[in-house]
Amino acid sequence: MKVLITGASGLLGSRIFETLSREYETIGTYNNKKLDKFHFLDITDKNSVEIFLIKTNPEIVIHCAALVDTDRCEEDKGLASKVNVEGTKNIVENWWDYKCKMIFLSSDFVFDGKSGPYYEDDNLKPVNYYGLTKIKGEGLVKQKLEDYLIIRPALMYGADEYSKPSFITSVLEKLKFEERIYVDNKIMKYPTLTDDVVEAVRKLIDLDLSGIYHVCGEEGITKYKWAKKIAKFYGYSEDLIVESNEQSKAKRPLNANLDSSKIKKVIGNLTSVDEGIRKTFKTKFAKKYNFKIIQSDQIPLEDRTSYGGYSIRRLFTETIDTLAENIGFYETTICPNSIVKNHYHKHSDEILYFFNRGSIRIGSELVSINQNDIVILPRGVPHEVISGNKEIKLLAIKIPNIPEDKIIC
Numbered sequence: 001m002k003v004l005i006t007g008a009s010g011l012l013g014s015r016i017f018e019t020l021s022r023e024y025e026t027i028g029t030y031n032n033k034k035l036d037k038f039h040f041l042d043i044t045d046k047n048s049v050e051i052f053l054i055k056t057n058p059e060i061v062i063h064c065a066a067l068v069d070t071d072r073c074e075e076d077k078g079l080a081s082k083v084n085v086e087g088t089k090n091i092v093e094n095w096w097d098y099k100c101k102m103i104f105l106s107s108d109f110v111f112d113g114k115s116g117p118y119y120e121d122d123n124l125k126p127v128n129y130y131g132l133t134k135i136k137g138e139g140l141v142k143q144k145l146e147d148y149l150i151i152r153p154a155l156m157y158g159a160d161e162y163s164k165p166s167f168i169t170s171v172l173e174k175l176k177f178e179e180r181i182y183v184d185n186k187i188m189k190y191p192t193l194t195d196d197v198v199e200a201v202r203k204l205i206d207l208d209l210s211g212i213y214h215v216c217g218e219e220g221i222t223k224y225k226w227a228k229k230i231a232k233f234y235g236y237s238e239d240l241i242v243e244s245n246e247q248s249k250a251k252r253p254l255n256a257n258l259d260s261s262k263i264k265k266v267i268g269n270l271t272s273v274d275e276g277i278r279k280t281f282k283t284k285f286a287k288k289y290n291f292k293i294i295q296s297d298q299i300p301l302e303d304r305t306s307y308g309g310y311s312i313r314r315l316f317t318e319t320i321d322t323l324a325e326n327i328g329f330y331e332t333t334i335c336p337n338s339i340v341k342n343h344y345h346k347h348s349d350e351i352l353y354f355f356n357r358g359s360i361r362i363g364s365e366l367v368s369i370n371q372n373d374i375v376i377l378p379r380g381v382p383h384e385v386i387s388g389n390k391e392i393k394l395l396a397i398k399i400p401n402i403p404e405d406k407i408i409c
């Protein structure tokens with residue numbers, strides 16, 4: 001089956017593309033953020049949309065492309081309407097030609113947040129222009145198409161490899177530099193892990209279901225309390241999170257609590273706030289910001305015992321040569337039952353190579369370490385090394401920066 005994903009360069013579209021590519025033939029589009037694996041498409045250009053759809057001839061279109069910045073939509077209503085309403089219209093307009101299924105991404109902002117929980121068929125009433133454009137988009141889909149899915153997620157977060165940072169990653173970017181973070185403590189949010197939405201899309205396609213589905217986290221929390229949890233989990237000072245009284249340009253629904261029991265019958269429970277922080281930590285940060293543990297059995301036998309360049313050289317293709325002069329190697333022994341206290345490095349990434357078993361706490365996550373494991377800790381990540389009842393010998397390698405594309409493990 002051929003699946004077209006508009007907005008594949010965005011937060012959700014990129015995850016949908018990655019996941020569905022394992023099962024289906026997928027075509028992804030970008031608009032401004034050029035990525036070689038995707039095709040350029042401007043959904044506001046009616047002719048190009050038509051030509052693109054005829055050329056690609058998909059069986060399913062997952063329409064993620066949108067102007068999502070709620071304040072920007074309020075400031076530039078013309079653009080918001082052009083992208084979110086006209087853009088959607090351009091896709092559904094000639095639908096009779098394509099005979100495929102449309103999956104439209106709507107939003108919790110189609111409700112005013114005054115009398116939740118909201119069910120799929122409740123009356124729609126927005127408090128801002130972005131919400132209005134989503135209602136109009138939904139209207140076009142319902143009016144013009146027979147086979148469609150409308151999915152309404154709430155505030156999404158998760159791995160954001162190509163897209164704008166989502167909440168957890170943007171909070172961490174600031175915490176890393178000990179910057180204060182000013183966040184709202186009045187509006188109730190229902191954080192939704194992108195992977196839950198991806199799973200919903202995947203299962204709904206598999207089961208060939210249609211209609212409207214809410215896919216929202218079930219725990220209400222303000223951004224302030226959420227940011228505090230993030231700081232605590234990662235071992236940063238919670239005092240850096242400060243309540244903000246700043247008024248946003250667009251009004252927000254105070255409590256857009258969407259009932260997700262319908263989708264739960266299809267995908268099971270949605271990820272809780274705490275679990276979401278842990279999952280994001282393990283997937284995204286292993287890749288970009290934080291640590292990576294290489295289990296010893298993944299390292300070729302001949303590399304496990306040698307160090308001083310060689311085994312590490314095997315981990316970083318040619319990078320090591322260009323960085324060699326700046327790399328510091330430090331061999332350390334940690335006595336039994338002791339801790340190298342919580343610290344982080346401001347100016348260098350670090351690789352820890354463990355000669356014996358032990359454990360390391362990264363943020364508030366305690367991780368067991370096997371003999372010959374390697375832990376990669378990009379700068380700014382708080383950690384402490386804990387020895388068990390035996391001493392730990394480890395090699396610490398400090399590198400000014402590990403270019404992400406050079407991490408081959």
Ligand SMILES: NC(=O)c1ccc[n+]([C@@H]2O[C@H](COP(=O)([O-])OP(=O)(O)OC[C@H]3O[C@@H](n4cnc5c(N)ncnc54)[C@H](OP(=O)(O)O)[C@@H]3O)[C@@H](O)[C@H]2O)c1
Pocket residue numbers: 006007008009010011012013029030031032033034041042043044063064065066067068069083087105106107108152153154155156157163164
């Ligand atoms: N993020 C949330 O918290 C949230 C919550 C509820 C619902 N939603 C809905 O979920 C969907 C995905 O959201 P997201 O957070 O993944 O969005 P996002 O990260 O902001 O990505 C938006 C995507 O739309 C593309 N795009 C923008 N203007 C375009 C145009 N004129 N023509 C073609 N493509 C265009 C962007 O391409 P470039 O980046 O390449 O320019 C990008 O790929 C949206 O419909 C949004 O309304 C999002």
